[in-house]
Amino acid sequence: MSHPHPAHTHPHHADHEHGKPLIRFDHASFWYPHGPALEDITLEIADGEFVGVIGPNGSGKTTLLRAILGLMPPTRGSLRIFDCACQNLRCYHRARIGYLPQKRAVDPYFPITAREAVLMGRSGAIGLWKRPGKADLEIVRHALEDVGMEDYEDHPLGALSGGQQQRVFIARALAQHPQILLLDEPTTGIDTTTQHTVLDLIQRLHEELHLTIVLVSHDINLIAPLAERLALLKTRLYALGSAKQVLTKEILAQVYGPQILTTDTGHVIVADHHHN
Amino acid sequence: MVDFLTLGFLQRSLMAAALTGGVCAAIGVFVVLRGLAFIGAGTAHAAFAGVALAYLLGGPPMPFAIAFGLGTAWIIGLLEERGRMKLDVSIGISYTATMALAILFIGLMKTYNAEVYGYLFGSILSVTADELKLTAGLAAVVVGLLTLFAKEFFFLAFDQEMAEASGVPARRFFFLLLTLVALTIVVSLKTVGAILVFALLLIPAATAYQLTSSLRGGAHDRGFAQDRRRDPGLRAAADPGGHRVSTDVQPAPDDGLLGGDRRARLRRRRPAVVPVRPADRSGHRAPRHGRVLRRRRTLPQTSAQARDFLKRLAHCLQRAFPKVGPVLVRFQT
Numbered sequence: 001m002s003h004p005h006p007a008h009t010h011p012h013h014a015d016h017e018h019g020k021p022l023i024r025f026d027h028a029s030f031w032y033p034h035g036p037a038l039e040d041i042t043l044e045i046a047d048g049e050f051v052g053v054i055g056p057n058g059s060g061k062t063t064l065l066r067a068i069l070g071l072m073p074p075t076r077g078s079l080r081i082f083d084c085a086c087q088n089l090r091c092y093h094r095a096r097i098g099y100l101p102q103k104r105a106v107d108p109y110f111p112i113t114a115r116e117a118v119l120m121g122r123s124g125a126i127g128l129w130k131r132p133g134k135a136d137l138e139i140v141r142h143a144l145e146d147v148g149m150e151d152y153e154d155h156p157l158g159a160l161s162g163g164q165q166q167r168v169f170i171a172r173a174l175a176q177h178p179q180i181l182l183l184d185e186p187t188t189g190i191d192t193t194t195q196h197t198v199l200d201l202i203q204r205l206h207e208e209l210h211l212t213i214v215l216v217s218h219d220i221n222l223i224a225p226l227a228e229r230l231a232l233l234k235t236r237l238y239a240l241g242s243a244k245q246v247l248t249k250e251i252l253a254q255v256y257g258p259q260i261l262t263t264d265t266g267h268v269i270v271a272d273h274h275h276n
Numbered sequence: 277m278v279d280f281l282t283l284g285f286l287q288r289s290l291m292a293a294a295l296t297g298g299v300c301a302a303i304g305v306f307v308v309l310r311g312l313a314f315i316g317a318g319t320a321h322a323a324f325a326g327v328a329l330a331y332l333l334g335g336p337p338m339p340f341a342i343a344f345g346l347g348t349a350w351i352i353g354l355l356e357e358r359g360r361m362k363l364d365v366s367i368g369i370s371y372t373a374t375m376a377l378a379i380l381f382i383g384l385m386k387t388y389n390a391e392v393y394g395y396l397f398g399s400i401l402s403v404t405a406d407e408l409k410l411t412a413g414l415a416a417v418v419v420g421l422l423t424l425f426a427k428e429f430f431f432l433a434f435d436q437e438m439a440e441a442s443g444v445p446a447r448r449f450f451f452l453l454l455t456l457v458a459l460t461i462v463v464s465l466k467t468v469g470a471i472l473v474f475a476l477l478l479i480p481a482a483t484a485y486q487l488t489s490s491l492r493g494g495a496h497d498r499g500f501a502q503d504r505r506r507d508p509g510l511r512a513a514a515d516p517g518g519h520r521v522s523t524d525v526q527p528a529p530d531d532g533l534l535g536g537d538r539r540a541r542l543r544r545r546r547p548a549v550v551p552v553r554p555a556d557r558s559g560h561r562a563p564r565h566g567r568v569l570r571r572r573r574t575l576p577q578t579s580a581q582a583r584d585f586l587k588r589l590a591h592c593l594q595r596a597f598p599k600v601g602p603v604l605v606r607f608q609t
Contacts, residue, residue, distance in 0.1 A: 069440075069441045071437065071440065071441065091443040091444065091445055092443065093443075094440070094441060094442065094443040095442065095443030096443075097441070099438070099441045099442070101437070101438065109485065110309065110434060111309075111484075111485065111488040111489050111490055111491060112430075112434060112489075112490065112491050113489070113490045113491075116490065116491050117434070120430075120431045120434065120438075120439075120442070121442060123427055123428065123431050123439070123442055123443065123444050124442045124443020124444060125443075126427070128425065128428065128444075128445075129424045129425055129427075129428075130427075131427070132427075154490075156489035156490070158489075159489075176442060
C-alpha cells in the first residue's frame with residue numbers, strides 16, 4: 001500500500017483551519033417510526049478532529065453518521081454541518097463529505113468494475129451531466145493505490161471478495177477528496193493484516209491531510225489508540241472525551257454490562273463467564 | 277420484391293417499431309439495474325385504464341393515459357422512498373387496481389369499442405404520422421436525457437443512498453427516471469400495447485445484464501471508464517519480479533451454448549498469478565494488465581465451427597429436454 005496522494009493534491013488542505021466546528025449537534029433527537037434512535041445529543045466536532053464513536057448494537061452509531069450526511073433530519077433540537085442546517089444541505093456540501101457505509105451485500109451480478117465504483121465517488125465533484133476527465137481518472141487510480149487495489153481496477157466488483165469490496169468502497173470515499181470522512185465499521189470483513197493497513201491509512205489521512213474523521217466501530221480496542229476523542233453512545237451520549245476518560249470500568253459497565261473489564265494497558269475485554 | 281416497403285402505413289409501422297424498440301431498450305437498462313422491472317407492467321396497465329376512461333368520457337386518450345401512468349409511477353416511487361411498502365407489493369396493488377378500473381370503465385361503455393383493445397395488444401399497422409412524430413420526439417428526449425445524465429442514473433441504480441450522500445440529487449433523478457419510464461410506456465401503448473411494452477423494456481436489458489460485467493459494456497458509452505489506457509511503465513515498475521495479477525479469462529470447458537452461466541464466468545475471472553509476457557520483436561504486447569478479456573462469441577464461420585456449434589446446441593437441448601435430446605443427437609450424427 002503506497003502513501004496517500006500528496007497533500008497539495010487535496011483541495012481542503014491549503015485552507016485548513018484548526019478548531020473551527022464543522023459538525024454541531026445541539027440537543028438533537030432522531031426518531032424512527034418505531035421509536036427513538038438518538039436522544040438529546042449535544043456534540044461539536046471541530047475541523048481536523050478524529051472522533052471515534054463506540055457503543056453496543058442498536059445504540060444509534062449509524063444513525064449519527066446518517067444524520068451528519070443530512071439523510072435524517074432531527075425531530076427535536078438542531079444539527080448544523082458546515083454551518084448549514086442539515087435539512088438544507090446542498091449537493092456541494094454533501095460532495096465534501098466522504099462516507100463509507102456499513103458493509104452490506106453487493107449484487108454480485110451488477111455490471112460494474114472496481115474502477116467504475118470508485119469513479120462514482122467523483123460524481124459530486126465532477127458535477128451534473130459532465131464526464132470524468134483525466135484528472136478524475138488519476139484521482140481514482142491514486143485512491144485505488146492507497147487501498148492496495150490497483151491490480152483489481154478492471155475486475156467486476158461482484159467477483160471480488162467482501163474485504164476487497166470494502167477496500168474499493170474506502171477508495172470511493174477517498175476519491176471524493178472529502179473534508180469530512182465518515183466511516184461506518186471500515187474494518188468489518190477485512191483480514192487482520194489489511195485491518196491494520198486500512199487503519200494506518202486512515203490515520204495518515206488524518207495526520208497529513210487533516211481530514212475530519214468520524215469513525216464508528218464496535219471494536220473498542222481498535223479505535224481507542226487512533227481517535228483523539230471517543231463518543232460512547234447508547235441512544236444517548238453517555239460519555240465524550242479521551243480514551244482514558246471514557247473507557248473506565250464504571251462507564252463501560254453502565255453501557256455494556258458488568259462483564260466488561262479494562263486491563264492495566266487500557267484494553268477492554270469481556271469477562272469469560274463460560275469457563276467459570 | 278420490396279415494393280411493399282413503399283406503402284406509407286408499412287413505413288410508419290417499421291419506423292414506429294424501431295423507435296419504440298430502441299427507446300424501451302435504452303431506458304430498460306436503468307429500469308433493470310435499479311430493480312424496477314415490474315414497474316413497466318404496473319404503469320402500462322395504469323395507462324390502459326386511463327385510455328379506457330378517456331373512451332368512456334369521450335375525451336382524448338393520450339392525456340388520460342399520461343395522467344394515469346405518471347400518477348401510478350409516482351405513487352409507487354413515493355411508497356418505496358418512504359419504506360412503508362416493498363416495491364413489488366406496491367406495484368402488485370397498483371397493477372391489479374388499475375386493471376380492475378380499466379375493466380370497470382370498459383364495462384360501463386354502452387357499445388363494444390375495438391379501439392380500446394388496440395391499446396392492450398397494440399396496433400402497429402394503424403400508427404398515424406402524428407403518432408410517429410410524438411414517438412420520435414419522446415425517443416429523442418428520453419435517449420438525450422439518459423445520455424446526458426448516464427453517470428447519475430448509474431450511481432442511482434447502483435446505490436441510491438450513497439448517490440444522495442455523495443452529492444448527487446438522487447431523489448430527483450429517481451423521479452425523473454420514473455417519469456421517463458411512464459412517458460415511454462404511454463407513448464408505446466398504441467404501437468405495441470400494454471403487454472408487449474413490458475417485454476420490450478425488460479428483455480434487451482436483461483440480455484445485456486447476462487453478458488456484461490462493466491457499465492461500459494452494457495450499453496453505449498455511459499460516462500464511466502472512458503480512458504482505459506494506462507502507462508505500461510507503471511505496470512512494469514509495480515512488479516519488477518515479472519509476475520502480476522492477471523484477469524485474463526482462460527478458455528473454459530464447454531458447459532453450454534454460451535460457455536456456462538454468468539456465475540461460472542465470474543468465478544473464472546478470479547485472478548491468477550501468471551508470468552508477464554514481454555513484447556515480442558514485432559511489437560506485439562502482452563494483454564493489458566488487469567484487463568478482462570472477453571471470449572468472443574461470433575457466428576460460426578467454417579463448416580467445422582458450424583458442426584461444433586450444432587454439437588453444443590444438441591448437448592444443451594439434451595440437458596434441457598432429456599426425451600427430445602437423444603433424437604436430435606441421432607439426427608445430427
